[in-house]
Structure formats: structure tokens, C-alpha cells
Amino acid sequence: MDGDDSESTVMVVDDTAASRYALGAVLSRAGHSVIPVASAGEALVELDVRLRAGGLPDVALVDVGLPDMNGFELCRRLKAQPPTAALPVVHFSAVSAGPAYRCRGLDAGGEAYLAVPAEPEEIQAVVRAAVRGARIRTGAETLVRRLTLLSETIAAVQTARSLRELAHAAAEGTARLTGSPAAVFVLGEDGELYRGLSRSRARAALPDPGAHETVARLIRHATAGRTGVRHTVVPAPLWPAGFFRPGASDDAHLVLAPAQDGRAPVCLATPAHADRGAAPNTDALVARLARATALAAEPLLMYQAERHVALTLQHSFLPQQLPEMPGIDVVVRYVPASRQTEIGGDFYAALRTADGVLTAVGDVVGHSLDAATVMVEIRHALRAYCVEDPDPGVLAARLDQMLQHYHPDATATVCLTLVDPAGGRVRIANAGHIPPLLVPDTGTAEYAEVAGPLLGLGLDRPPPAELTLARSHRLLMVTDGLIETRGTDLAVSLEQLRAAATAAPPGTAALCDTLLDCFGRDREDDIALLALRLG
Structure with missing residues (x-):
């Protein structure tokens, strides 16, 4: 017609x-x-x-x-x-x-x-x-x-929780608007290329990393010094094969839109041979989608930058290798949350004191750069306070006061242990954290019976618990990011952890690695583990 x-x-x-x-x-x-x-x-x-x-x-x-x-x-x-x-x-x-x-x-x-x-x-x-x-x-x-489809796609793009989710939503909307396969790319400030493909294309084999680097160079060249949305066609010899059809080389029609500050451009790509006149205003609608995608990408890119800073803080203050602890074998593990999730305030510490080895595993409530910053302050305060008195009960009280004074809106959980390497005597103070798990080389793992209120609430605290650590036992401390799953009761997750620890092979490193293999993939929260045994 x-x-x-x-x-x-x-x-x-x-x-x-x-x-x-x-x-x-x-x-x-x-x-x-x-x-x-x-x-x-x-x-x-x-x-x-x-x-x-x-x-x-x-x-x-x-x-x-x-x-x-x-x-x-x-x-x-x-x-x-x-x-x-x-x-x-x-x-x-x-x-x-x-x-x-x-x-x-x-x-x-x-x-x-x-x-x-x-x-x-x-x-x-x-x-x-x-x-x-x-x-x-x-x-x-x-x-x-088509305007309804455009608005639905923009809504999906605006509610995306990550740049990859955003790119996939934009790619699917582009494919439906143009009636052809589509690929969407967001070029981050760090040079990383976030890609999304329409559903019909995403099921097939994807181009290799070299193809993605070629696309990143093309996007940088096409947007350098330019503002606003622009259309361009890249001939097949310059456009990597396989984005629209597996192994096939096509001319690419690109719609490019930079973010408001001119950085982090968004690229909506479709085959140039597609019949763009098959429906009215196709190019105009795709251009609107490109602008909306670029605007929606900005806060996600800012989050990526903040996440990078928080992760840098975590890595700089949570070394993967601890100094030698005479008489005690200590192993730590830290795994940041998946890229789609904010960094939290998980931490661990192992410190030599006059009365033995002080260990701590904790978690500042919340997920942001602020949580990571408070985590750093708690670790510094713990190092300073334990020089005067390393008793876990005293340290928990002083950390509680510090949070109330300097961060009245912050709370944290922490479990503190003071281990005497000579006799195996252990004093434990727990502030709202998962209690330590005692794991024998043979037999059933059991949780230590110790509890107490979170840090930052100013509530009375019970005295530390005491136990004796046998040389055939390991003491395991973890943050809830290892096991906590939305929709699953924490008691169920704790029992699953106890069973997995019971079945783990001997050794502190083997224990941590086994638990990470069981629970630590694509978690929504950071994970910190610390395992120790008498040397």
C-alpha cells in the first residue's frame, strides 16, 4: 500500500x-x-x-x-x-x-x-x-x-540494572522497530565494550573479542568531536562479520548517540540492507531510542565508576596474603559481588597482639562507596584499639562507640576471635554476625554458641564466649554473602554451609576453596572468608 x-x-x-x-x-x-x-x-x-x-x-x-x-x-x-x-x-x-x-x-x-x-x-x-x-x-x-513499542523499550532500558541488561533491552527494541537483527554497544570510559543482541541473534555463536575491539575503535572514530545523534553506514569489509548473522558479513547501519557529557557513546547497529522504508519513521524512532539509551546509560556508568573506586578500596585494604602468624595457620578469601551488584563493606583482619592472634570478619550494612569507606575506618580502628587491649568483648564495645560517634546512621556486623596459639584458648565476641564454625578433620562441623547485637546500636553486650580449639579442628568465619540467597531462610542456608564444611577435605585453604566452589558463584553480595587452625 x-x-x-x-x-x-x-x-x-x-x-x-x-x-x-x-x-x-x-x-x-x-x-x-x-x-x-x-x-x-x-x-x-x-x-x-x-x-x-x-x-x-x-x-x-x-x-x-x-x-x-x-x-x-x-x-x-x-x-x-x-x-x-x-x-x-x-x-x-x-x-x-x-x-x-x-x-x-x-x-x-x-x-x-x-x-x-x-x-x-x-x-x-x-x-x-x-x-x-x-x-x-x-x-x-x-x-x-510503533510508538507504543518505542515507549515499552525505553521503559525497559530505563529500568535496566546493568549496562549489559540495558544493551540487551535496547537491542531487542531496535530489532522489533526495524524488523532485522540488531546489536547494541555501550562504550564505557574505561574502554570496556558492553554488548547486547536481539534474542533471535543471541542464540547463535558470537564474534570473538577481536571483533569487539574493532567495533570499539569504529565507535570512537565515528563519535570523536561530534555531538547529537548521527547515522552512518559502515561497509562490510570494515564491520566485523557475525554480529547480525553467524559468520556473515553485512554493511552496518549505525545510529550513534553520546551521553550528555559527550562520553560513553551508545551505538545501535542493524544490517544496512534491511528495508528501512518498510514502516514509517523507522530511522527517527531508532534515533529516539538511541538518545534514551544514552541517557539511561549515564547513571549506570557513574555506578561503574563508583564501584571501581569501592573495589579498589577493598583490594587495597584486604590483602590476599597475610603476614606470618606464629603458631597459627590463617587463610583468607575475598570475592567481590557480581558486576551487576554494588560493592558492600565486607572485611576481614588477622592481627598479632600481645595475647595471641586477633581475627575478625565483618560486614558494614549497605552497598555503596560509603559502606566500603566505613569498612576501612573499622579496620583502622580495630588495629589501633587492639594494641591497648585485644580482648574481643572490649573491642566490640569500642567499635560500637566509634560508629555511634562518627557514623550514627551506619551499622555493621562483626565476629572477633582472640586465639592463644600455645594452648588453643579462643575468646569470641559476636556482633550480629554469623557465628564461627568449628570444622573437624573428621566428624561433624558445629557452630559456636555466641551472639550479640550489631555494632552502631549502643546496646548492652554479652560477655565473650570461650572455647578450646583442638589441633584437629579448623575455625571458619564467613560473611553472609557466601550463603544468603533471596527467598531462602537463613537457617536453611546455615545448615547447607555446615554440611558442606563437614564434607570438605582437610586443610584451611581446601576448606575455603571448597565452600567458594559450592556457594560463591554470581553472588549478589561480597564474600569474605577466614579459616584458621593451630600450627
């Missing part, structure tokens, strides 16, 4: 051969293609065939006096079926019935009515008007559908 109104395809439904010929001749002379059929049944069959082939006529001229089904009933049937409902119908009749036939035709859903014989100019004008009206209605409906 994209051609001129005078070059349309018209189906003429008339049981009288002479009338079909006469109408066909008038329409053919005006440049229309004519499909003559002799009955309502034949018309339905012809329309079904054309639907399967991919296109209906532009208008149907229907005699009201057909022998197998009158023209009004045929019109009702066409308008009642979604595939043919948009087909404009013009009724005609040689029988003079006054306004009654006109009213019946309009009530049945027809667009117009002709009394024949009629002047050729009138017939042609009625057909043109019916086609033009149908095209306007169809174009408006199509635009509404």
Missing part, C-alpha cells in the same frame, strides 16, 4: 461477466491492477491465497447482489476477521434501492457505495478515496503501534 492511489490493486467481485469486464476496463485505464472474481466464495479463496503470499488488494468493489452470499454479508465477514478487517470495501449495485442500500453497506462496514452504471471519473474517484482513507488509517495505526 505504498504506491500512488491511482496505481492500486482492485478486486472486483461481480457475478455478471459483462459488468466485471466494464468495471475492470475503467479501472485498468486509470492505472489500477484488477482482480476479477465471480462470487463471494471465490473472493474469500482469492483473499486467503493472497494473504499467504504476503499481501491483500488495496480495495474490493463488491456487488451487493451476489448469488452465494450478498455483498453486505461478505463485507461483514471480511471486517470481522483481523487479517482482512483493514481491506476497504466499496459496494455497488445496478438495482435502484434509494438510500437503503447505502445505509446497509455502511452498517456492514463498507467505506462507500456506487450506483452503476456510473461515470468512469466517479468510479475512479471513489476507489482513490477508499484507498487513501485506508492508507491513512493503517499508517496511523502502525505509527501508534
